Amino acid sequence: MANTFQNHPVGGEVLDLALRQAKEFSRFVMCGAISQYNTSRPVGPRNITRVIQMRIRMQGFIVFDHQDKYPEARADLARLLDEGKLKTSIHLLKGGLPVAEQGLVDLYKGVNTGKLIVELKNPDESPAKL
Structure with missing residues (x-):
């Protein structure tokens, strides 16, 4: 059972499954x-009543609400990348x-992956050259 679920960014059937597994007072x-x-035809959540039954708190998150933290986040991410603690995956299409x-x-x-x-x-x- 889940206490916290980050719908990052999927929705649909994945959100339905997460709602089904949520514990009381979970946060989404x-x-x-x-x-x-x-x-x-957008899907679900078909079981939205679980939010009421399990007293789940759902809150929207928009990254632009935290623009003041961008410089610090960029520095942290660059450091983690340099230290090899942050892995990246690139799907490169060649052909212009x-x-x-x-x-x-x-x-x-x-x-893509x-x-x-x-x-x-x-x-x-x-x-x-111009």
């Missing part, structure tokens, strides 16, 4: 619902602008 941090963004449209489609379909990056130009090539 809501910061997205990507599974619902491109659907004509011709693959950018498919990259966007893949992003919304969830095809990690940060989706479209390589517009090979970094080994010399820069363009």
